[in-house]
Amino acid sequence: MKIALLGGTGDIAEGLVLRWSKAGHEIFIGSRSEEKAQTITDEYKEKLASLGIEGQISGMANADAAKAAEVVIISIPPEYAAATISQIKDSFTDQIVVTPVVSMERHEDKSFVYNPPPQGSSALEIKEALPETVRLVSAYHNLPAKELSKVEEDLDYDVVICGDDEEAKAVVTKLTEDMPNMRVLDAGPLKLSAMIEAITPLIVNLNIKHKRHFSVKFV
C-alpha cells in the first residue's frame, strides 16, 4: 500500500518505515519542508540499503505525502499534531488516518501522567482537525521505538486499536500483521481511545523504573 508518515522522523517512524519497506509497501515521508523530508528519506534509504532491504521511499512536504497515500500515519509530537493536521486539512479526502498520538505531561517528581486534551483523547482532538470523510483509526501508541527499529527481530506485541470504520480497522490490522508477530486487538469505537492512550505514560514510568522498553500483551 501507499503509506505516508507525516513528521516522519524519530520515535516509532523509523521502525515502521523499515518494517513496512521490508513488507513491500511504498512509503512517503512527510515533513514541514520538502528539504527536511528529503534529508530524512536519504537517511532511511541508507539504513534500508545497509539491511539489504529494497525500499520504495520518497520525501515530500506533509501535504503532498498525505495526498499521495492511502494510509497516513500521524508521527508528529502531541503538542503539534492537531495543529499540523489542521494546516493541511485540504490534503485529506478519504484516506485512512492512523493516530498513535498521546498527550502526556511530566510531574516534578519525573513521573509521567496522561493528560488528554479537552476533547477527551488525542484521537478525538485529531478527529476534530480532519475532514469527516477521513476514516480515523487510533493505533500504535505502545510500540517501543528502539525494539521496533530492530527489523530482524519479530515482536510478540499486542496492538490495541479503536475506530468507527470497520474497513479502516481491517486495513490497519493487515498492515500491523505485516510486521511479525504483532497481533491486533480491536477495542471498539474511537471514543474509547483515551483508555488505550493512557497506557503509554504508564509504560514510560515502568520503563524508567525498571530500565526496560516495555510493550503490552493481553493474556
Add this chain to the structure above:
Amino acid sequence: MKIALLGGTGDIAEGLVLRWSKAGHEIFIGSRSEEKAQTITDEYKEKLASLGIEGQISGMANADAAKAAEVVIISIPPEYAAATISQIKDSFTDQIVVTPVVSMERHEDKSFVYNPPPQGSSALEIKEALPETVRLVSAYHNLPAKELSKVEEDLDYDVVICGDDEEAKAVVTKLTEDMPNMRVLDAGPLKLSAMIEAITPLIVNLNIKHKRHFSVKFV
C-alpha cells in the same frame, strides 16, 4: 499474614481467598453484617475443603475484619467502596490497605469507559476516606475473576501496583508472588493509579468483543 477481604464476596475475592489460603495465610471475610460474612465464609470453607486446602478463614463485620488484619483488601463495588470505608474509618490504624477499585460507566452502545471520581482516581478517592496512618497500595485491578478462582492453574500475569509507601508495596509484592506465577511491576506513586485503573474497562471491552478473560502482561 492476616488478610481481610472487605465485602469479601464475588469478583476477585474468591480467587484471592483460595490462593492465599493455599499459601497459608489467615483470612478474615468482612461484610456489612456478621451473618452475611458467616454465610460467605461457610461457602469458601466448603470450596477449600473440596480442593483439599486447609484454610484458616473466619467471617465477621467489615469493621472487625479490618481491625483483625495486617493487610486489608477492599473488595467492594466502586459505587460503595469509599462510603463503606468512611463508615468504618475508626477500624483503621496502620494496616496496609489494597484498593483494586475501578470506577467505570457503561455507554448506551454497551462499551465501558473509565469514569474516575473527582479526586482523579478510585485510589485517591479511597485515600481520602482512610486515616493518614494507613498505607494504601493500588493493585489487583486487572485480575480476571474466573481465571483467578481456578486455583490449580498458575497465572502468568503482571500485576501493576502503585503507592507512596515502599514497605507496603514490598508486602503486596510478596503476597502477589504467593500466587504463582504472577509478577509485580511497581509503577510509582499512588497518584499514578488512574492509568492502571483505566486498563480495566479497556480489558472489559476486549473481553466482550473477543470472548476472553484477558489480563495484562508487559513484554
